[in-house]
Structure formats: C-alpha cells, structure tokens
Amino acid sequence: MTITKEASGSQHRPDKICRSEMRRLRLVERLTGLKSFVEANGRLPRTTEDRSLAAWMYHQLKGHTTDPFYVLVREEIEGIHRELGAPDGTSRSDENARRRRRAERLLQLKAFTAEHGRLPNERAEHKAERSLAGWMRSLFSSRTARPEYDQVREEVESIRRDHDAWSIQLRKLQDFIAANGRRPTHAENTAAATWLDHNIARLREGRLHEKRASELSAFMEECPDTLRSTEWDTNFISVTAWFKAHGCLPRRRSNDPDELRLANWLNWNRRSHRVGALSATQSERIAGLEPLRASGRRLPGS
Numbered sequence: 001m002t003i004t005k006e007a008s009g010s011q012h013r014p015d016k017i018c019r020s021e022m023r024r025l026r027l028v029e030r031l032t033g034l035k036s037f038v039e040a041n042g043r044l045p046r047t048t049e050d051r052s053l054a055a056w057m058y059h060q061l062k063g064h065t066t067d068p069f070y071v072l073v074r075e076e077i078e079g080i081h082r083e084l085g086a087p088d089g090t091s092r093s094d095e096n097a098r099r100r101r102r103a104e105r106l107l108q109l110k111a112f113t114a115e116h117g118r119l120p121n122e123r124a125e126h127k128a129e130r131s132l133a134g135w136m137r138s139l140f141s142s143r144t145a146r147p148e149y150d151q152v153r154e155e156v157e158s159i160r161r162d163h164d165a166w167s168i169q170l171r172k173l174q175d176f177i178a179a180n181g182r183r184p185t186h187a188e189n190t191a192a193a194t195w196l197d198h199n200i201a202r203l204r205e206g207r208l209h210e211k212r213a214s215e216l217s218a219f220m221e222e223c224p225d226t227l228r229s230t231e232w233d234t235n236f237i238s239v240t241a242w243f244k245a246h247g248c249l250p251r252r253r254s255n256d257p258d259e260l261r262l263a264n265w266l267n268w269n270r271r272s273h274r275v276g277a278l279s280a281t282q283s284e285r286i287a288g289l290e291p292l293r294a295s296g297r298r299l300p301g302s
Contacts, residue, residue, distance in 0.1 A: 027073055030056050034080065044084050057081075102152050105135050109156065113163045136160075166212060169195055170219060185231035193231075201277030235265050236285060249293055 034057060037045055045054035060077050063070065109132060112120055120133035136156060139149075161167055173192060176184055184192050202208040203216050239262050242250050250263035266289070272278045273286045 024069055027070070031073055031076060034077065038080055038084065042084075044081065102149075105132065106152060106155060108132055109136065109159060113159055117163065118165070119160060119163045167215070170215060174219065197272075197277075201272060201275065204276050232282065235262065238262055239266055239289070243292060249289065 030053075034045070034053060037050070037053060045057060047054045047058075057077055060070075060074055061081065063074060065071070109120070112129070112132060120129045120136070122130050122133040122137070124130050124133070139153060139156060169192065173183065173196060176189075176192070183196060199208065199212075199216055200220070203213055208216065239250060242259065242262055250259045250266060252260065252263040252267060254260050254263065266286075269278065269282070269286050273283050276283075278286065
C-alpha cells in the first residue's frame with residue numbers, strides 16, 4: 001500500500017488540527033521526501049551527507065510502534081531499503097564503490113611490494129605509502145565479518161607473510177641452515193645470530209606473538225641440533241681455559257680486550273640462564289660455572 005497525503009486523511013491542513021494528525025502529516029511529508037531523494041539520486045540517504053533524512057529513515061526502521069499508520073510507513077521504508085540497501089545498511093551503489101576501492105587498494109599493495117620488496121610503512125615520507133599502510137591496518141582492525149572482506153584479508157595476510165621482515169629473516173636462517181647444517185655464528189652474521197638468540201629468548205619467556213611463536217617453534221623442532229652455535233661452544237671453552245690459566249673467571253673491569261670480551265659474553269649468558277633463554281645444555285654448563293665465581297681454585301680434574 002502506497003501512502004500519500006490523501007491517505008493521511010486530509011488534502012489541506014485546517015487551521016486547527018489534532019496533534020496526532022499533525023504527526024501523520026509530517027510523517028507523510030518525510031516519506032515523500034525520502035522517495036523523491038531516492039528517485040533523484042538512485043541511493044539511500046547517508047548519515048554523513050544527508051544527516052536529517054537518513055537519521056529519520058533509520059529511526060523509523062528501528063521503531064516498534066504498533067500504530068497501523070506508522071506500521072504502513074515502516075513497511076514502505078523497508079521496501080525501499082530492501083531494494084537499494086546493502087546488508088550493513090549502505091546503498092548498493094556505496095557498496096559497489098567500496099568493493100572497487102578495496103580491489104584498487106589490493107592492486108596498489110601488490111604493486112608496491114613488487115617494486116620495493118617490503119610492506120608499506122605508516123611513518124614513510126610519501127603520503128601514498130602512509131595511506132596504503134593505514135588501509136592495511138584498518139582492514140585488520142575492522143570487525144566487519146563478510147565474505148568479500150575476509151577474502152581481501154586473506155590475500156593481504158598472504159602478502160604480509162611474504163614481505164614481513166620477521167618472516168623473511170626466518171626464511172634466510174632456514175636457507176642458511178639447509179646449506180651449512182648449522183646456524184650462523186656472530187662472526188659470520190651478527191644480525192642474524194643475534195636475531196635468533198633474541199627471538200628464542202622471547203619465545204621461552206612467552207613474549208612472542210602467537211603466530212610467530214608457532215612458526216619459530218616449528219623451525220626449532222625441524223632442526224634442534226643445528227641451533228646450538230659452535231661459536232657459543234668456542235666461547236665457553238675459552239672461559240674455562242681462562243679459569244685454568246688464571247685461577248679466576250674473566251673480569252669485566254679488566255684492561256685486557258680478550259678478558260673483557262669473555263667477561264661480557266659470560267655476563268650475557270648468566271642473564272639468559274636466569275630468564276630461561278638458553279638451551280638445557282647451555283643452561284647446565286653456565287650454571288656449572290657459578291661455584292667458580294668466588295673460587296680461586298682450578299677446575300676439577302685440571
């Protein structure tokens with residue numbers, strides 16, 4: 001049933017009219033205005049641009065009054081809404097525009113990573129890069145749960161995995177271990193060796209992101225025997241040799257560069273031992289040095 005001004009009960013407003021009839025007249029005027037807007041623009045009014053009309057429309061849709069006249073108005077608005085509205089309340093034209101923008105952003109992201117070999121940074125100098133990085137962040141922070149959004153998120157997540165600096169570093173380590181049968185030493189690649197030590201420590205402390213923790217745990221399970229650095233063994237042997245030669249552990253206040261280096265290494269590993277960041281074997285060996293700290297005796301069996 002289509003509501004018109006005639007259906008409201010009066011073609012012309014009399015000088016005096018009851019309040020309920022006045023409300024009905026205003027309701028018909030608003031409905032007529034909504035129909036005219038839709039006919040002229042081909043879409044529903046938006047709260048950002050057509051605030052008054054959009055607010056009135058959504059207010060009527062959420063109404064619960066059982067007044068027959070109001071129910072008819074609501075049914076007409078629901079019909080318009082079904083014809084032009086998207087599931088989240090936006091018009092179809094709006095949703096099509098958003099879908100196109102998401103596709104364009106995804107293409108821009110793929111082009112950026114292909115050209116630069118990395119993900120865009122929100123602190124970058126160029127505005128376009130900052131905007132693209134912000135779009136990625138908002139895509140994952142949004143709570144919208146719809147198939148088209150989920151599909152875009154999956155594609156972006158795949159790009160993030162391929163170009164994330166953390167994942168790239170892990171793949172480089174996997175390639176090095178596959179080629180050499182061991183992890184890199186600090187002398188060969190200080191950054192890679194330090195990165196691995198740092199992330200293993202964070203994993204054991206439970207401070208690594210769930211996804212990264214899963215990836216690193218799988219990596220450690222695949223090659224547990226290769227993660228113990230030969231450089232670590234060399235340094236430990238050097239510390240014990242120093243004790244045998246000098247009757248004490250290396251001191252951090254020494255002017256001897258070799259003694260200072262070994263003292264710093266030992267201090268770092270003692271801290272790692274306390275927080276559980278060493279392997280079981282390494283932790284046991286470091287703990288075995290503790291009784292010697294205040295001792296002037298040589299190692300047993302020396």
